[in-house]
Amino acid sequence: MKLFDGHCDTLLGLLGNPRSGPLPVGSLYENSLHVDLKRGLELDFYAQVFALFGFREMGFADVFDTLYGRFAEEMEACRDSVSFCRSRSEAEAAGKAHKAAAFLSIEGAEVIGCRPEKLEEAAEKGVRGFGVCWNRANEITGTCAEDTDRGLGPKGRELVRLAEELRMVTDVSHLSDPGFWDVEKLAGGPFIASHSNSRAIHPHPRNLTDDMFRAIRDHGGTVGLNLYALFLGEENVTVETVLRHIDHFLDLGGEKTLAVGGDLDGCEQLPEGIAGLQDVHLIRDALAQRGYGEELLDDIFCNNLLRVLPLQDAAHKE
Ligand SMILES: [Zn+2]
Incomplete structure (x- = not known):
């Protein structure tokens, strides 16, 4: 199967999440977390967005540089199995070379001090989300x-406008409802909710209303299914629960909108039977068993998110 997962917190996990106690052991290639390249490379194609995210205890001013530094070290150490990608064409080239495609995304403007200069620096360093x-x-x-x-205040609107100029994809997961609609008004192109589910299926404020989903759809963006059990259902969360969110979004005309943003290594509890990246195929298998076509499944698990990315990196444009 082809997979493009739009959100994981594995970089923070590799550093030892201050909230989860002792350091997990391992590298990006192989570790005891939810996500590693070794498991990703079992797939026919594997692209992953890594979040640059940290907690207050780490000092926000340092989060970006610390995580980016760790990411760069891992890219170097694992260069035979992964490529740092900035565009769709780079991701496709990585796939052809049997490598994983790694993208970077900021999670929370505080990690760049909410400063336009730092957003520009991030874009220059290849951060795409x-x-x-x-x-x-x-x-x-x-x-x-x-x-x-x-x-969004005036400064927020400035940053969202700038992100679009810099060909970064704005991500509304975690935003307040008024903030969502502010982004929607500003966005000239696609924006995404990288890891958010359906509020109609599970009324959690982290999830999207139907109107929000339609707005993202109409802008040509994507909504990534989040596998954190807390955002999927009340209790006994299983693959079936994930399917309820998928079906609902498909009922809203989401064939080209729905994607995956598993929140792996950023969540405490996954659906029953899913222990990490190696089990994401169970969701696809369940859909296939119900008769969902290959093309739709490829769209959901990979192609829709791939389409949102710029075809080529701005730096490579004539
Ligand atoms: Zn998150």
Whole structure:
């Protein structure tokens, strides 16, 4: 199977998430976390967006440089199995060379100090996703968990506009509802919710309303299914529960919108039977068993997200 997963917190996991206690052992190639390249390379094609994210305890000013530094070290150490990609054509080239395609995304503008210069630097360094916030409110917006009535201020609007100019994809997962609609008004092209489920199926504020899903669809963006059990259902969360979110989004005309953003290594509990990247195929298998066509499944698990990326890196454009 081909997989493009739009969100994981594996970089933070490799550093030892300060909230989860002792350091897990391993490298990006092989580790005890949810995601490693070894498991990804079992797939026919594997692309992964790695989040640049950290907790307050790490000092926000250092998060970007620390995680980017670790990512760069891993890219070098694993250069036979992975390529750092900035565009669709680079991801496809990585796939042809039987390598994983690795992308970077910011999760929370606070990790770049909410500063336009730092966003420009990130774009220059190949970061392709701009997640406006995580759960904690920041200088530019409220979130789904804090200051939930606050949308983007002038500084936030400036950053979202700049991200688009820099050919970065704005990510609305974790945003407050007013913040979501502020991005929607500003966006001239596709924007994404990299790891968010359906609020109609499970009424959690981290999930999207039907109107939000349709707005992303109409902008040509994607919505990535999040495998964190907390965002999927009340209890006894299984692959069947994931399928309910998929079916609902497909009912909303989401064939070209639905994608995967597993939140692997960023979540405490996965659906029953899923222990990490190696089991994501179970969701595809269940859909195939129900008669969903190959083309639709390839779209959901890989091609839709691939389509949102710029075909070529801005630096390579004539
Ligand atoms: Zn997240």
